[in-house]
Amino acid sequence: MNSSVYMDYNASSPIRAQAAAAAGAALQLGGNPSSVHGAGRAARRMMEDAREQVAASIGAAAREIVFTSGATEANNLALGGTGRQRRLVSAIEHDSLRGASGLELIPVTAAGVVDLAALEGLLAADGAPALVSLMLANNETGVIQPVAEAARLAHRHGALIHCDAVQALGRLPLDVGALGIDLLSLSGHKIGGPAGVGALYIRGGLDLAPALLGGGQERGRRAGTENLAGIAGFGAAAAIAAEELADFGRIAGLRDRLEARIHAARPEAVIFGRDAARLANTTCVALAGVPAETQVMVLDLAGVAVSAGAACSSGKLKPSTVLRAMGVPPALAGSAIRVSLGWRSEAGDIDRFIETWSGISVKASRELAA
Amino acid sequence: MNVQAQKLAEVTEVAGRNRPVTPIYLDYQATTPTDPRVVDAMLPYFTQKFGNPHSRNHQFGWESEEAVEKAREQIASIIGADPREVIFTSGATESNNLALKGVMGFHKDKKNHLITCVTEHKCVLDSARHLEMDGVEVTYLPVQPNGLIDLAVLEAAITPKTALVSIMAANNEIGVVQPLAEIGALCRSKGVYFHTDAAQAVGKIPMDVEAMKIDLMSISGHKIYGPKGIGALYVRRKPRVRLEAMIHGGGQERGMRSGTLPTPLCVGLGEACAIAQAEMPEEAKRLEALRDRLHRGITERLPEVYLNGDENHRLPGNLNLSFAYVEGEGLMMGIKDLAVSSGSACTSASLEPSYVLRALGVNEELAHTSIRFGLGRFTTVDEIDMAIEQVVSAVSRLRELSPLWEMAQEGIDIKSIKWAEH
Numbered sequence: 057m058n059s060s061v062y063m064d065y066n067a068s069s070p071i072r073a074q075a076a077a078a079a080g081a082a083l084q085l086g087g088n089p090s091s092v093h094g095a096g097r098a099a100r101r102m103m104e105d106a107r108e109q110v111a112a113s114i115g116a117a118a119r120e121i122v123f124t125s126g127a128t129e130a131n132n133l134a135l136g137g138t139g140r141q142r143r144l145v146s147a148i149e150h151d152s153l154r155g156a157s158g159l160e161l162i163p164v165t166a167a168g169v170v171d172l173a174a175l176e177g178l179l180a181a182d183g184a185p186a187l188v189s190l191m192l193a194n195n196e197t198g199v200i201q202p203v204a205e206a207a208r209l210a211h212r213h214g215a216l217i218h219c220d221a222v223q224a225l226g227r228l229p230l231d232v233g234a235l236g237i238d239l240l241s242l243s244g245h246k247i248g249g250p251a252g253v254g255a256l257y258i259r260g261g262l263d264l265a266p267a268l269l270g271g272g273q274e275r276g277r278r279a280g281t282e283n284l285a286g287i288a289g290f291g292a293a294a295a296i297a298a299e300e301l302a303d304f305g306r307i308a309g310l311r312d313r314l315e316a317r318i319h320a321a322r323p324e325a326v327i328f329g330r331d332a333a334r335l336a337n338t339t340c341v342a343l344a345g346v347p348a349e350t351q352v353m354v355l356d357l358a359g360v361a362v363s364a365g366a367a368c369s370s371g372k373l374k375p376s377t378v379l380r381a382m383g384v385p386p387a388l389a390g391s392a393i394r395v396s397l398g399w400r401s402e403a404g405d406i407d408r409f410i411e412t413w414s415g416i417s418v419k420a421s422r423e424l425a426a
Numbered sequence: 427m428n429v430q431a432q433k434l435a436e437v438t439e440v441a442g443r444n445r446p447v448t449p450i451y452l453d454y455q456a457t458t459p460t461d462p463r464v465v466d467a468m469l470p471y472f473t474q475k476f477g478n479p480h481s482r483n484h485q486f487g488w489e490s491e492e493a494v495e496k497a498r499e500q501i502a503s504i505i506g507a508d509p510r511e512v513i514f515t516s517g518a519t520e521s522n523n524l525a526l527k528g529v530m531g532f533h534k535d536k537k538n539h540l541i542t543c544v545t546e547h548k549c550v551l552d553s554a555r556h557l558e559m560d561g562v563e564v565t566y567l568p569v570q571p572n573g574l575i576d577l578a579v580l581e582a583a584i585t586p587k588t589a590l591v592s593i594m595a596a597n598n599e600i601g602v603v604q605p606l607a608e609i610g611a612l613c614r615s616k617g618v619y620f621h622t623d624a625a626q627a628v629g630k631i632p633m634d635v636e637a638m639k640i641d642l643m644s645i646s647g648h649k650i651y652g653p654k655g656i657g658a659l660y661v662r663r664k665p666r667v668r669l670e671a672m673i674h675g676g677g678q679e680r681g682m683r684s685g686t687l688p689t690p691l692c693v694g695l696g697e698a699c700a701i702a703q704a705e706m707p708e709e710a711k712r713l714e715a716l717r718d719r720l721h722r723g724i725t726e727r728l729p730e731v732y733l734n735g736d737e738n739h740r741l742p743g744n745l746n747l748s749f750a751y752v753e754g755e756g757l758m759m760g761i762k763d764l765a766v767s768s769g770s771a772c773t774s775a776s777l778e779p780s781y782v783l784r785a786l787g788v789n790e791e792l793a794h795t796s797i798r799f800g801l802g803r804f805t806t807v808d809e810i811d812m813a814i815e816q817v818v819s820a821v822s823r824l825r826e827l828s829p830l831w832e833m834a835q836e837g838i839d840i841k842s843i844k845w846a847e848h
Contacts (some may be wrong), residue, residue, distance in 0.1 A: 062486060068478035068686070076472045079690075083465045083653060088457035088694065093765040094449050096456070128685035130676040152675030152684060245686060250472060252516070252655055252688020270519040270549025279650060280519030280550055281457065283655020286688065289472070319642030342780065352483040361477075361484035421809055 059206060060359045061405045061406045065246075065398030066195050066223060066338060067363055071283050072248035072293050072399070075125035078106075079289035089282050090273060106291025110255055111292040114221070114240065115231035122274045123287050127222045127243035128152040129267075129386050130256040133278070134239040135189065136219040142186035142215075144178055146170045146201070147381035148194050150220060154377065167332040170383050179213035186215040192224035192235075196378040196394055197329035198338025200228065207236040208413040216262070222254075225299035227335050238262055244286060247300070248399065249293030283411055300399060307397050308336035314395065314406045315339055321414035328379065328386065337401075340379075341380070342392040343416065345413030350392050351416055358412040360405075362395050444493045448807045454743055455598050455626060455768055460694070461651035461803065467697040468653065471690035479687050480678060490689040497696025504699040505624075506634040506641060507660050513679040513688055514695075517548040517657040518625035518670075521644035522592075524659055524683065525621045528551040528669030529590045529642070530562050537589035543567045543575055544785045546594050547623055551825065554592075563587070571601035571787050572736035581612055590619045591810030595643075599782045599798055600735030600745025602731035603631060609801050610639030619667055625649050625657075629702030635660060642668050647691065651803060652698030656691035659683075713742040713801050716810050720799060721745055723814035728821055730834075734783055734796060743801040748783075748792035752824040752833040757795055760820030764813055767798050 071079075081101055087095035089103045104118065111118045124130045131152040135143060144151050146162045148170075153160075160178060163171045164317065170190055180188065193200050203219050210217040218239035224230055226247045232240055238259045245251035248400040258264050259276070270279030318325050318341055328340040343351060348364035354360055379389035395409065431593050451459070471493060472830045478496045482486025495509065502509040515521045530540055541555050554564045565583045567575050575593060584591070590612050596603045605624060613620035624633055625646035635643060643660040647653050661682065675684030702709075725731050730750035749757060758768060768780070779793035788796070799813070825831040 063482065064478070064481060064486070067481050068476060070476045071472050073473075076469075079472055080469060083460045083468070083694075084462075086451060086457065086459035088453075088648075088654075091456045093453065093454060093767070095451055095453070096758075097764050111474065125520070125686045126688075129516065129673050131675070132673045132684075150675065151677070152622060152673075155674040155677075155684070225773070235774070243686075245478075246686075250688060250690060251478075251686050252691045268520055268523050268549075269552035270523070270547070272548070279523075279552070281646075281654050283516065283653070283691070284690075284692070285460075285653050286655045306743045349483070354483045359485075361481070361486050363481060363483055 060361065061408045063395045063397060063405060063409060064361045064363050065401075066394060066396035068245050068251065069248045069398050070400055071245075071289070071298060074251045074296060075289040075293040077293035079285040082285040082288035085284070089269065089284060103154065103282055103284060103287050106287045109295040110242065110292035113225060113230065113297045114235050114242070114257060116257050117260060119275070119394055120257050120260050122258060122277045123282055124254045124256055124278055125283065126221065126254040127241045127246075128254075129292055130241035130254045131220055133256055133267050134241060134262070135187070136267055138216055138239075139186050139265060140216060140399050141184040142182060143189070144215075145177065146191065147191045148378045149189060149191055150195060152224070153189050153220060156311065162188075164381050166328040166383050168194060168197045168378070169332050170201050170206065172202060172209065176209055178267060179215060181211060182246040186210070186213070187218060188215050189218040189220065191220040191222075192230075193228065193335045194378060195223050196376055197340045197382075198223070198335035198396075199260040199329040200333040200335065203237065204235050212234065223335060225294070227304060227337060229301065230258055239264075244290035244293065247297060248291045249290040250286045253283050253290045255290070262266070295410070303399060304336050307401065310397055310401055310403065310406060311336055311339060313403070314409065317410045321410055325375055328382065328384065328392065335399040339395045340392055341395065342384075342388050344388055344391055346391050346416055348391055348393050351391070351413065354416055355409070355412055358408070360409050360412060362393050362409070365394055434552065449763050450813055451764050451765045452799050452801060452805070452813060453767050454800035454805070455601070455649070455798060456800065457648045457654065458651045458802055459804065460648075460653055461698065461701060463701060464652055464694050464697045468690040468694040471693050472778055475689070477689075479689050480676065493689055494687055494692045497692045500696035500700045501658050504628060504633070504703040505645075505660060506636050508663065511660055511663050513659050513661060513682050514692055515657045515659055515683055516655055518644045518646035518649070519657075521657050522549045522623050523553050524546065524669065524672050525642045525644060526550065526590070526592060526683075527557065528672060529619060529621070529667065531670035532668050533589040534560075534562055537587050539563045539585055539587040540590050540592065541565045541567060541580065541583050541588060542592045543569065543594070545569050545573065545597055545782045546592070547598055547625070550594070550623055556658075559787040567593075568783055572739075573597060573600050573734070573782075573786055574736055574739060575604060577605065577608055577612065580609065581847055582592040584612075584616050588616070588618045590620065590621055592621040592623070592645040594629065595622045595624040595633065596741050597735065597782065598626050599780055600746045600786070602735040603627065603739045603741065606638040606640070606750070613641075614639045626741060629699060630743065632706070635662065645695075646696060647689050650698045650702050653691050653694040656688065658694045658695065659804075708744040709803065713805070714806055716801050716807065717743060717745050717799075719807070720801070720810050720813060721747075723811070724817055727814075727818045734786060734788060739761070743805075745799040745801070746796060748788065748796045748800070748816065749796070750792060750820055750822050751828050751834060752795050755792040756824050757797070757820060760824060761797075761816045764816055766800070768796055784804060
């Protein structure tokens, strides 16, 4: 097999050298950030530097950042902590938000964009205190959501707004003030930091009940000894988010080349979210009649890593909830794969993908299944 | 120069000659340095092997999944469990929150009673208080003056409504080890789940979920020379323990704990367990000898030093002492070349005396002058000897300045003195 090609950045990004170095340095530093002696203070200093870096990457103040074990925990904390009676969540949110009970779903259009008129209708229908949750960019289609507009709508109706910005950091300019949001979730491993660390931005002055109780770390909002190596790595990765963003013109070029070649090789292929603004690194494409699992398997045998949806649910064979919410028929949704690019992607990767993928046929897939 | 000042100068000089370049780390119950062997095992999973372990469709994912599953086996092995019974969390705080809130949340309609103990870690007590607000009935068992619970009191507290007993394996401040096998047998005979917070115990003393009849166990990475930000919860399969998840999402960890698993951290925890398991018998002996040397070295030269917690049933690497006739903050300043703590790290910034010591019945003055010495894998004989010098010199100096000490030496019972009111 040739060397492997990784095209699954929306699942997890390879770590940046700066982030690995920072995590490694933190591992070698003893000390509990809560201890008052010198070793503890050194650990705390390292942690607070990282907090500054993460805060700066989204235009927040350091004291507005709470470190968590990842975006899943950050999303759970945001959804559970405001005490708002109604929780309006878009139909294309990540399972860590959509999985909760007692939610009201905000529909999306066929293009994969949240329906703001529907949101306004929901907000106006009931005066009970509400929390709106809308992601900045979808993990499967890459479609960018009108978060600033949704925030204005939410606030006009006295609601709070949370934004899952996991796929957006380093890929879109991100400023919590400009977006006007109250809560925002971030992930370390999606931006070239380590896995196992994330953050929740909590607008200064906003009251949020903790989910993990104990030693009172993170200003009482998240107990537990902090993941120092993860946090240091996350900070280093956040510090180069601007650099990553500057590289996105190149990645957009690669993605356009990919989609042009997809279209040339297989004119019948359907690319989702094409009518909306999308992240420049994501292509969600369906090849009617060929199950997504087959495409992924054939590509993997050729050393090309893509995914058949979100990684966390990719072990299951149910069609994507995101595509279903966009009104895509189940059969077509079941033949969609996600190709996502990132900082190590290059033109040769596109060629390798096309070489293998363009040859996959309905007939071949039947033979493989037999 | 008077005699006392001369003595002081001598002691200071001895301390000065021996002063190490960096402070001596004796706070292994707060956290441990990551073992270099653990770091080596982790590093490749930060860089070359970066796949998402939940990506089931390509080899990047498989490689990570394999590493995570190997780590799960290593963790299961050190506690005598099946790997399928181990779920990864972000640390022991999350494990404890999940064990208490998860089990009570699932069972509270039928069994609404939780039993725990007043000397538990703050995250257990805070979870219990939170459950009380949700209508769960909680019994906080007292401890005996040696820090151990009384089994008869536990037995009397169990009712048909009791769902869960949560008693820590080893205390983080005073190091006492509870009678786990006896608690487990009692709980099993009453049909009650037994959870133990073993953050301080795993890797230090033998832990066996079968022999001790443990149903749930919390494990920490950074207390056993693994990384911070990772822990585990053992959840028994037979008979099956049911619990409600706290973090929802992708359904990882068999639905009990969602979120992408941090492969390098999982690998680090696994490796830390494997090393601890291999080295525990010898390391425990070594630490016990060092701990006893420290204890003897201090008490042979200083009177009125009191051990907190049972003398025999304790972690090999823990010594918690109170020093009469000195003042707590002065003592901490006097031994500033030792990185020790006066209680748990989470609460170490507060000046309140430890609730654990208060629960033992230690009086306020002695609780204020307690020092927790935590010894560990990288502690040396030289460091212990230097620590003895530092402590003896600081306490002697402070006592020489103390009128109370002077009076005590003259045989005056301080409690009998009637102080003038101002």
